[in-house]
Amino acid sequence: MPAPHAPSVRVRPVDGHDMPDLVRVDREAFPDDPMPYSVLRQFVDMFAENLLVAEDGDGRVCAYLLATPPNRGESWIFSLGVAPGMRRHGLARALMRASLENLRAEGAATVLLWVEPNNKPAATLYDSFGFVSDPRGPRRDHFGPGADRIRMTLRLRPPTTP
Numbered sequence: 001m002p003a004p005h006a007p008s009v010r011v012r013p014v015d016g017h018d019m020p021d022l023v024r025v026d027r028e029a030f031p032d033d034p035m036p037y038s039v040l041r042q043f044v045d046m047f048a049e050n051l052l053v054a055e056d057g058d059g060r061v062c063a064y065l066l067a068t069p070p071n072r073g074e075s076w077i078f079s080l081g082v083a084p085g086m087r088r089h090g091l092a093r094a095l096m097r098a099s100l101e102n103l104r105a106e107g108a109a110t111v112l113l114w115v116e117p118n119n120k121p122a123a124t125l126y127d128s129f130g131f132v133s134d135p136r137g138p139r140r141d142h143f144g145p146g147a148d149r150i151r152m153t154l155r156l157r158p159p160t161t162p
């Protein structure tokens, strides 16, 4: 059930000083498969505009979303994580809204992502933004042995006709 009093949320692009917080949130959100520090560091270097963080009312970073800049009209939501104690406060929704707005402005026509078949919180969130699951169903072992994933797609604008 949503929290009765959602804290005020500020969404902004990451900066280099956020590294410790980013590492903490990633480890809390993905305890079984956190990103190596070096990988996160390079994402900050490469995709600063597309790596958004959400701060609570006290300025503490408690969520992030990493998207890829459009490539031939396609962007990917690469990762989205919210610290466990801050879930159901609308942080993921705020990050998604801001990221999709940015991607649209950058010219993305399609946004894609992979989601675990049993990750109901994430799938429900993506559904609510209009993402559509691949009708072919989960891709077996897509993220490695036993790690099936479903591809979800959101069209931001219709494909251009030649």
Ligand SMILES: CC(C)(COP(=O)(O)OP(=O)(O)OC[C@H]1O[C@@H](n2cnc3c(N)ncnc32)[C@H](O)[C@@H]1OP(=O)(O)O)[C@@H](O)C(=O)NCCC(=O)NCCS
Pocket (backbone or CB within 6 Å): 002, 029, 030, 080, 081, 082, 083, 086, 087, 088, 089, 090, 091, 092, 093, 094, 114, 115, 116, 119, 120, 121, 122, 124, 125, 126, 128
């Ligand atoms: C999935 C996740 C990002 C959602 O973050 P969140 O900040 O709690 O989500 P929000 O509060 O913004 O909720 C937005 C919507 O998502 C859906 N949702 C979120 N948590 C849900 C849950 N536990 N059960 C069902 N729906 C849920 C709802 O549609 C919700 O809208 P509502 O509150 O109006 O009902 C968060 O649970 C998380 O970090 N999980 C671990 C990492 C992860 O799985 N990332 C996604 C990888 S694809």
